[in-house]
Amino acid sequence: MSLTNASPADAAQAAKSASHVLATLSADARNEALTAIHAGLAAARDDILAANARDLELARQAAADGKLSQSLVARLDLGKKGKWEDMLKGILDVRDLDDPVGRVTLRTRLDDGLELERVTCPIGVLLIIFEARPEVIANIAALAIKSGNAAILKGGKESTESFVAISRVISAALERTQVPNDAIQLVTTRDVIPELLALDQHIDLVIPRGSNDLVRYIKNTTRIPVLGHADGLCAIYLEQSADPAMAAEVIVDSKTNYPAACNSLETLVVQEAALPTLLPAVAAALAAKGVELRCDTASKAALQHVPGLNLVDAVEADYDTEFLSLTLAVxxxxxxxEAVAHINAHGSHHTDCILTASREQAEQFMAAVDSAGVYWNASTRFADGTRYGFGTEVGISTNKIHSRGPVGLEGLMIYKYKLRGSGQVAAVYGEGDGKKRFLHQRLPLE
Amino acid sequence: MSLTNASPADAAQAAKSASHVLATLSADARNEALTAIHAGLAAARDDILAANARDLELARQAAADGKLSQSLVARLDLGKKGKWEDMLKGILDVRDLDDPVGRVTLRTRLDDGLELERVTCPIGVLLIIFEARPEVIANIAALAIKSGNAAILKGGKESTESFVAISRVISAALERTQVPNDAIQLVTTRDVIPELLALDQHIDLVIPRGSNDLVRYIKNTTRIPVLGHADGLCAIYLEQSADPAMAAEVIVDSKTNYPAACNSLETLVVQEAALPTLLPAVAAALAAKGVELRCDTASKAALQHVPGLNLVDAVEADYDTEFLSLTLAVxxxxxxxEAVAHINAHGSHHTDCILTASREQAEQFMAAVDSAGVYWNASTRFADGTRYGFGTEVGISTNKIHSRGPVGLEGLMIYKYKLRGSGQVAAVYGEGDGKKRFLHQRLPLE
Structure with missing residues (x-):
């Protein structure tokens, strides 16, 4: 890992060269690097926590001056119970995942002695822009090395001391491995994000990890593909045949389990026929958790006689708002x-759910809603790489190409076609007389 | 198919709505639309060829005035032997390919009664910008409908009469099918490309089919992902152990089979040790086909005594040039x-080849060269969807994400995650005491 004061262009070019070496390393060589990083960090615990304490001290001062939020200060703290241990365990967890590199996904015999193979390989150079959390640097370094990608890291300035301490340890650890030091670079120079985002000849993918505003800024600024999501405007469609108790439980979980998460519920779409039969109990359950409901006329009327609700008249903008709080549009x-049309027009194509007893309605909804996740009778909160069983998560993508939904290591891969021949030339193949025909014989994947 | 004078934004919005319908149609419904289009075009042959004749007349006039190239005029002509028949056959060929929609690529039991499925689905709305060839419109309409994607087509103005005639027929044919007319839109308004390229909220992927300049312009202009390649700068590395006759044959085929193609050879990288042993015969074979060689000092010296060669001193820029003609940099x-470093730095990551008798050298080359196609002892001209056995080709991509190399129907797909539950909520799962664990049980794909 290089701790670089080089220009962004030089850093990116060095990362590109390193990526070409990294792409050829064996799984063992990449895994050994993760073992070395883990050992190095474990041994340097005290130094890193001391650096982190200096960051914290400055941040607490800034918070006291009203220049930084208390929640950011809390996220900075590597000494918080379990955080350090989780960071270290995460490196070994990533190491122990199946190797995503070199998987054969297609084999075709084009002709005798001419075999085509499609093989997964790393994308190349990732640019990861993140905010304060200092543990992200170890997590990202592990993901990048495991997937054979080089990475340029640009973190928030509040964690600078922690980042520098961690990156020195990673750099020293990598010195004793086959992974080139330039494969993971920490850029500490200030205000270089616009320059980095312009380097589309060297950087292949940008992964922003931070606020919606950060992601939106990046998506609007760069020509490099961005893996991520700016919004998580998830909806549940409550259909008349849904089981009442199940409906209340799933809606309450989707809304209140962690309201600030991107996979939390923001809009409840209710079938007219369900207004008198299902909505009142759902609304009461939500009110018991402190949820405010922004209702259209029909839903408000249906809830008129339910005691203890916090009802507000909805305005059009409420259906395009990611509240991230205990507020729900109805x-x-x-x-x-109509439900599908509303969700496709107003949602963010993240995760949407139908609650219904009808398999037919459910399948129609899941086919028609244009979102990364389409659920039947389950909480939107399941949209998460760990819950999906991916072992780790790079982020959740609302892109329509490459990777969609929770993205694990697989999302950091592309493929190349290897063609192994014995001197074949194209001129002799074709449809005409005297031309050879291709065999195009599918071969089993090993 | 709509022939639209609507604003680009309205056309794109209509296409987006239509895409949501198209995405839910069965394979039969999509295939029937292709059958109807085929029948409609066959019945309207005379009208379409008459419209094409009017385009040709104008184009011939423009060519006579020196305003249009003769090769463009030739490409316009739908009446040229076999072209009409190929266009019609192409529609049925696409129809008869395996359905790319709805393939299950992952199934995981998260818990009892909670099953996750990853299913292929269309990307959404494609924008296809192409130059004069009138047959492309039928080809693209077929690919889009087969893959469940809506498409907005913007063609070169020289084929306007042909496009309009074909699109009227496709529109009438679709009227009798389940495919919404708005799913395929022909934009005939002039100068709307910049406006279309700004509609990233409705358009999910741009596919340029035309000159390198067109592709480069589009890649530099839009935030929408672009599937294609601006350059095809392919290299062959001639290693000392290569069989001499095989080397000459593969290099001659790669360079001369169709020099204007993107998969043609532009740079021959020669191992120093092969200069005296292999290069002279290769150079003689190339010279016999009229190829000019732009040589560095060492390769020129090695060829000094070979008669009949056309040798020119190479300048640095020759190694970054896609000649598309009978010129080859050495x-x-x-x-x-060194060969790998040269190719990774100067190539276009399209298709590169090593000629060698050593499996070890070949595997090392194929692992280290960062290109969509990496070949061992086979002509670079094999880089093609038809030759790879994909049935049809949307284009060749040098992107590092989503689709790489020759792109068939599969490249027009993304996936969604379907989660079928029975009322599960996220709050009850976790690592702590009293929490449920996920099963994460891989299920067989049906």
Whole structure:
């Protein structure tokens, strides 16, 4: 790992060269580097926590002056119970995942002695821009090395001392491995993000980890593909046949389990026929958790006689708002078709759910809603790489190409076609007389 | 198919809505639309060829005035032997390919009654910008409908009469099918490309089919992902152990089979040790086909006494040039490592080849060269969807994400995660005491 004061362009070029070496290393060589990083960090615990304490001291001062939020200060603290241990365990967890590099996904015999193979390989150079959390640097270094990608890291300035301490340890650890030091670079120079985002000849993918505003800024600024999501505006469609107790439970979990998460519920779309039968109990359960409901006319009318609710008249903008708090927009529709149209038009294509006893309605909803996750009778909060069983998560993507939904190591891979021949030339193949035909014979994947 | 004078934004919005319908149609419904289009075009042959004749008349006039190239005029002509029949056959060929929609690529039991499925689905709305060839419109309409994607087509103005005639027929044919007319839109308004390229909220992928300049312009202009390649700068590395006759044959085919193609050879990288033993015969074979060689000092010296060669001193820029003609740059290197470094730095990551008798050298080359196609002892001209057995080709991508190399129908797909539950909520799962654990049980793909 290089701790670089080089120009962004030089750093990116060095990362590109390193990526070409990294791409050829065996799984063992990459895994050994993770073992070495783990050991190095474990041995340097005291130094790193001391650096982190200096960051914390400055941050607490800034917070006292009203220049930084208390929640950011809390996220900075590597000494918080379990955080250091989780960071170290995460490196070994990533090491122990199946190797994503070199998987054969297609084999075709084009002709005798001419075999085509499609093989997974790393994308190249990742640019990861993140905010304060100092543990992210170890996590990202592990993901990048495991997947054979080089990475340029640019973190928030509040964690600078922690980042520098961690990166020195990683750099020293990598010295004793086959992974080139330039494969992981920490850029500490200030205000270089616009320059980095312009380096599309060297950087292949940007992964922002931070606030929606950060992601939106990056998506709007760069020509490099961005893996991430700016919004998580998730909806649940409550259909008339849904089981009442199940509906209340799933809606309450989706909304209140962690309201600030991107996979939390923001809009409840209610079938008209369910207004009198299902909505009142759901609304009461939400009110018991402190949720405010922003209702359209029909849903408000249906809730008129329910005691203890916090009802507000919805305005159009509420259906396009990611509240990230205990506020929920409620929208009435006549049918599944209307519900789907509302979700496709107002949602963020992240995760949407239907609550219904009808398999037919459910399958139609899941086919028609254009989102990374389409759920039937389950909380939107399941949209998460760990919960999906991916072992780790790079982020959740609302892109329509490459990777969609929770992205694990697989999302950091692309493929190349290897063609092994014995001197074949293209001129002799074709449809005409005297031309050879291709065999195009599918071969089993090993 | 709509022939639209609507604003680009309205056309794109209509395409987006239509894409949501198209995404839910069965394979049969999509295939029937292709059958109907085929029948409609077959019945309207005379009208379409008459419209094409009017385009041709104008184009011939423009060519006579020196405003249009003769090769463009030739590409316009739908009446040219076999072209009409190929266009019609292409529609049925696409129809008869395996359905790319709805393939299950992952199944995981998260818990009892909670199953996750990853299913292929269309990307959404494609924008296809192409130049004059009128048959492309039928080809693209077929690919889009087969893959469940809506498409906005913007063609070159020289084919306007042909496009309009074909699109009227496709529109009438679709009227009798389940595919919404708005799913395929032909934009005939002039100068709307910049506006279309700004519609990233409705358009999910841009596919340029035309000159390198067109592709480069589009890649530099839009925030929408672009599937394609601006350059095809392919290299062959001639290693000392290569069979001499095989080397000459593969190099001649790669360079001369179709010099204007993107998969043609532009740079020959020669190992120093092969200069006296292999290069002279290769150079003689190339000269016999009229190829000019732009040589560095070492390779020129090695060819000094070979008669009949057309040798020119190479300048640095020759190694970054896609000649697309009978010109070949020759570069001398000491080793495989140097060859790989040269290709990774100067190539376009399209298709590169090593000629060698050593499996070890070949595997090392194929691992280290960062290109969509990496070949051993086979012509670079094999880089093609039809030759790879994909049935059809949308284009060749040098992107590092989503689709790389020749792109067939699979490249027009993304996936969604379907989660089918029975009322599960996230709050009850976790690592702590009293929490449920996920099963994360891989299920067989059906």
């Amino acid at each position: 929208k009435t529709v006549a049918s599944l078709t | 570069k001398t290197v000491a080793s495989l490592t």
